[in-house]
Amino acid sequence: MSNSKLGLDPGVVSACRQAARQIAEQVSEQVAGRTTVSVERSVTRLLGVDGADSLDVPLPNVLVDHVHDRGGLGRGVAYWIGNAMLQTGRTPQQIAESVSAGELVLTELDLAEERAIHTRVMEECAARLKDISGRFEERRAMRERLGDSPAPLRYVLTATGDVYEDVVHAKAVAEAGGDIVAVIRSTAQSLLDYVPYGPTTEGYGGTFATQANFRIMREAMDEWSEQHGRYVRLSSFCSGLCMSEIASMGAWEGFDNMVNDALYGILYRDINIVRGLIDQRVSRMINGYFGVVINTGEDNYLRTADAIEAAPSVTASQFINHQLAHESGVPDSQIALGDAFEIDVPVRNSLLYQWAQAQLTRELFPDCPVKYMPPTRHMDGNLFRTHASDTLFNLVTIATGQGLQTIGVPTEGIFTPHIHDRVLGLQNVDYVFNAAHDLGEEIEFKQGGVIQTRAQEVLASAHVLLERIAQTGLFRAIEQATFGDVSRSVDAGRGIEGIVTVEEGYFNPVVELMREVSYA
Amino acid sequence: MSNSKLGLDPGVVSACRQAARQIAEQVSEQVAGRTTVSVERSVTRLLGVDGADSLDVPLPNVLVDHVHDRGGLGRGVAYWIGNAMLQTGRTPQQIAESVSAGELVLTELDLAEERAIHTRVMEECAARLKDISGRFEERRAMRERLGDSPAPLRYVLTATGDVYEDVVHAKAVAEAGGDIVAVIRSTAQSLLDYVPYGPTTEGYGGTFATQANFRIMREAMDEWSEQHGRYVRLSSFCSGLCMSEIASMGAWEGFDNMVNDALYGILYRDINIVRGLIDQRVSRMINGYFGVVINTGEDNYLRTADAIEAAPSVTASQFINHQLAHESGVPDSQIALGDAFEIDVPVRNSLLYQWAQAQLTRELFPDCPVKYMPPTRHMDGNLFRTHASDTLFNLVTIATGQGLQTIGVPTEGIFTPHIHDRVLGLQNVDYVFNAAHDLGEEIEFKQGGVIQTRAQEVLASAHVLLERIAQTGLFRAIEQATFGDVSRSVDAGRGIEGIVTVEEGYFNPVVELMREVSYA
Amino acid sequence: MPRSVDLTAVVPYADHLDDGLVQLSFTLPVPYSLAARKAALELAGKMGFEDPEVVHYQQLTDGYTYFVMYGRCVQSIDFTELQGDGFDIEYMSEEEIERFAEEQVGRAIVVVGASTGSDTHSVGIDAMLNLKGYHGHHGLEGYRSFRTYNLGSQVPNSVLVAKAIEVGADAILVSQTVTQQNLHVHNLTELVEMVEAEGRRGEMILACGGPRVSNELAKELGYDAGFSKGTYPHHLATFIVRELASRVAAG
Amino acid sequence: MPRSVDLTAVVPYADHLDDGLVQLSFTLPVPYSLAARKAALELAGKMGFEDPEVVHYQQLTDGYTYFVMYGRCVQSIDFTELQGDGFDIEYMSEEEIERFAEEQVGRAIVVVGASTGSDTHSVGIDAMLNLKGYHGHHGLEGYRSFRTYNLGSQVPNSVLVAKAIEVGADAILVSQTVTQQNLHVHNLTELVEMVEAEGRRGEMILACGGPRVSNELAKELGYDAGFSKGTYPHHLATFIVRELASRVAAG
């Protein structure tokens, strides 16, 4: 902050951090003592359970429901699996299959000694985590061997609904210089309390996040990367009712980034607040542990609230999300906080306000990569108008040194992009990043000018907001429509029935193992 | 210069001005004692001669050729017209008609007393100039009544080849916010040693500059301006073999701007250097006198020479053009020096270099409006690529406060623009000018950074170049391909046969009257 | 002399009257090559363009080539027929609508709206129904003559239809934004079928909207009207009160 | 499973194989109105597009409306036929050309070039002929096997033809950049007619180039080849030496 371009007051900044820490601690307390069906399912996944039954119900669901139906989930699914492993000598996968076949009832087995169960499960889980970590090591080596792109990384969505078509689109993205391909999910996967199984070709507005789809994409992109000597990253969404499960799947398949923000589900998918925040905590822990970069969703607020008025809520949310991520053990270098270029086109001096906001985010979180999103809300069918906005967006991205940028496409206001639209978008990015390569270094902002003043005002308002939330708590703030102009109450919303109060003796091997190495 | 953003050295700047003054004075000496057929034709026009004969030869040509064929042009056409007026009592127009009909041979009439001829012609010419000035006064009043746009003015070309189509295109331009409509001329009109007569509908790459076409455009735009309450300016080209004639026609028809640069014709149309510079002198005098803004053509150099390497030649040429315009009595506020955004797209930091160059021009000529031209040379059929370049071009325009901007269009690399292409271009301009409205005020350049260094280097090289030209003279510099990588020699080129050495007793009423009120 | 447009045979205009120039762009799943260029030219020919021209083409990835083209369209349209077609609707202002409703309908008009299926885009339906409205124009909630129920987003068609029946709605209003793979067409069709299955189609006005919903599409799917980008609440309200008034008049 | 492209029936690809989506834009000389939108839809229909859609339209000036549209193209192209058509030319390098010319032609190849008519755009012909060349590739002046005459710009066709006859040119090279109102077509046609009138068509290779000249257009106008954007001198040289060699071979 010492050489802030914006003349920010370090006192205000640390007061914001302090308030955010308080808010995050409150949240931790409020969600403590509870687990959820999806957290438990991700434990089964990280113990090696995969597959689906004849009705396409995933085995992690079969297993967890089985225990839950029998009132045993308060102890954690790991307890029952561990016991069954000891009693039957089978692997978690075999156990799941037996349960599915109706041959085994976990809660009816003899119970081994608690310590023994714990040890067995921890051992099993540690082995799995080690497998995954090993694969991530290889991946890091591959990335280094093939060479890594400098920031801002070009983050590009594909969304055909058909994983095989996504592969084609992703290759076009890679060829045009995309660094990260994010396979957007089929609409409303958020609302499914399970993760579909197998390769899929029938999504709407996106392709289902399934482990098979992840694998197909990963293989295709690894092949492209090897052929072309440039590493292409992959990303997907940990949101909705299966946040932590998708995090585990992504880990298995070597995904490099994950959109990971419970607020999206809470605000826009009406998922219960507590459910969302518990799932998020474990989900982020998993992402954090394996070195996966998480993207938060503040940009979404600007799609429903006015970008000028809502700017302080974005900044406040970044402070909170940053603390919540820390609490889950995600280091700064893996926290890509959300932000967006969303001021309405005719606003006088909008570029100055955008610049102020983008620079503010960079200065507040200098070690976080930031996920900067393109203009979308005010875009329409005039392809040229959108392309012009994208050009200035690209300019602000490079001039403020964002960590990653979701690229804009000319058809933003109409379609999920056609194959060539992303290429046109990437060509724009290339042009601007190169033409304005050192612009950020080159310019200074006038003391007390429009940009400095705007940034200072946004920070000041964010501070007020954070202090208020620290008083009332995050839940109440959400109820008061603080974020994205949407109000949600703590005792309603989807997935609330999946929250389970833990009992004496509950344990979660994933959390235990990951906390050991967690970020201090 | 005191608060130069570029840290320019005032000593170097005044040395440049000094050298340019020297160069301009040399040019004046070198062209002194000569007139040209087109200068003489413009005298006839400003004495009120118009129309064409049955073979479509314009009466000004008939009259001047008539005198020239008979060896009388060394005294100036005004002398012969004045004499004929005294001898026959007819108006200049009637005289021209009689000559055309073969009823009158000017050189065979009795000769009146010299003083009397001079007085008669001056009186007639003064009356004509007064008419025109009166019309310009009305026009200024109209502009004030309807309200004037703030700089940068949006300058837009139409080029259909058919004046009636140009009217349609011009209205679309006006509707989309264009401030100045420039009717581009049919290709190679530069090479015609006469101005075609009447309305025309068959041009290529542009529409013939004829007085009738000027009138049709003017009436259409005046009507639009009145209806919509916003004054739309008109512009055309004083270049080629008829520079001063077109200046007179533009004056008659109330054109507000004129592209006026002999170098274009010399370099790209192979017009003789001396012919070009004589014609330019008178042409600029006429423009200057009536308050018409002239646009110079430095931008053209960057279409044939590399924009990075050729930058000093652009700056040097601006200094020279500025002095030449002064010498013709054009005040700073009417000198729109040429400049262009033409660095090749893949050049790293090209935006910084463009910015440096654009800011340099503004600081060197703070009271001149500057005509800033869009990227064209490196544009191709990828409409989106061009639109992105235009966006950054628009950004530099507004951030450096250019006086007028020729807008870019997506089809720049392919067609003279289709009717909607200009509208798309203007929407881009609107967006950027508004979004970055106060950006120029807001930012400062790093001391010794890329932008400052580049500007200082260009200025230093321009200085070296100007000193060299001051030594060798402009003609030699042109021979050495100093501008636009094109070489032309002083004793060749088109139109050389139209240069006439003046004799004892030569006089030119236009020049005499205009010099009286000329800019000191 | 200026030529004038023959409205009985209108063709595209780019630089000159009747030049017919049209810009097009598309990708072909063929390798980047001169043969690809040829394929694009032939395809444009099949679309009926004369003098097709490729002004830009580039490889996207192995086997995929993108083209920007121009061609001369020789087909023409008789515009005089369309003009007469009553397309240029005159919208009433909020005040006019209130007065008209009072006089011609004479009771509260009940409307139920939602963004249906898995669609979570609620901004469109909110723009129509909520007091806040859109770009400074009140939503129907702010009209005296309307009683509104906005069920929000992600609403199953069955829930929407049930609510409409429950409150005796005069109109059902559906918003659809996600259109990939024609999701909106499926959702919109399902709703009409449900209303018909309930035997209520005659009693209710069905209107839908969204960025890629057109009046033509809506009618094709069995709705009374469809509204796209640029719609303001008073456009919708004008349509509803006029339609209701004529139904009232028809008895 | 991934579906594979049927190269015998290729249609445009946007989001999914065979979705056929094409983007188009144009202006109609009709007033901005719903009727205008309808006219655009009908016109797209006449071009053979299914499900045409207007995604943007706006007034340009009274009586003129601009449209951005999408439509589904249902025509297809048999790409397998085009692939065989020998379109994918293999160009030789400068060195290969020199060697080939030495072996197969065995004498200096004389070429005369210009930008003709009123066209003052000389950058294209200079790129082909001058030593400096284009993007780091020598122009033909730099080849041992060529003797070049670059007459520059604004050269009347008659002057170019006379020069070619005078120096016994093997090839005439014409550049044309201004194409508005098909000016290039007029100029290019005139030149061929002159060469034919002189009875020299058989002796000389005629090649032309420019941003909107295509090989197809050139052939249609009676040239041996046409070259567009992206041409390098060695492309032209490859063509000339091969053509000459085959003429030499044919006797």
Ligand code: B12
């Ligand atoms: C805001 C937004 C969101 C928000 C929605 C929040 C909310 N509560 O609404 C969030 C962030 C949640 C979101 C999420 C997604 N979105 Co979204 N989103 C947008 C965005 C940026 C703006 C839409 C908007 O609000 N426009 C403003 C309103 C006022 O306009 P409108 O809806 O067109 O409404 C007007 C008219 O159409 C009409 N109208 C609309 N409805 C009705 C109804 C009636 C009865 C009437 C009379 C009139 C009417 O009147 C309105 C006023 O004029 C658009 C991009 C864009 N510029 O359009 C993408 C966009 C719509 N989203 C898209 C997608 C794909 C998604 C996702 C599915 C992506 C994913 N797989 O994760 C998700 C999930 C959402 C889902 N399943 O529904 C795509 C849709 C592509 C397509 N054609 O299928 C778009 C176009 C972006 C893109 N280019 O990819 N999105």
Ligand code: B12
């Ligand atoms: C440079 C330029 C000029 C310079 C020309 C200087 C000169 N000595 O050449 C100046 C400033 C003088 C100029 C003036 C005008 N120009 Co100009 N100009 C351009 C510009 C910016 C670049 C052209 C260029 O040099 N390209 C680079 C060269 C290397 O590319 P190329 O010519 O395509 O050549 C390549 C190939 O085509 C091929 N090729 C070309 N010729 C040949 C020949 C052979 C035998 C072969 C094998 C290959 C070949 O190989 C080359 C290398 O790959 C273009 C815009 C653009 N981006 O294209 C406008 C453009 C060409 N100009 C245009 C116009 C209208 C004019 C004017 C007529 C405007 C006016 N009325 O005042 C004037 C007058 C000129 C005239 N009558 O000829 C229009 C043409 C529109 C049209 N399609 O009809 C353009 C497209 C701009 C626009 N969008 O309006 N111009």
Ligand SMILES: Cc1ncc(COP(=O)(O)O)c(C=O)c1O
């Ligand atoms: C943070 C976040 N999660 C998830 C999604 C995808 O949404 P869903 O799965 O609800 O359709 C989005 C899309 O905007 C998002 O921003």
Ligand SMILES: Cc1ncc(COP(=O)(O)O)c(C=O)c1O
């Ligand atoms: C200064 C100047 N004059 C004239 C022209 C028009 O050219 P011509 O009449 O030679 O075709 C141009 C076009 O670029 C120009 O820049």
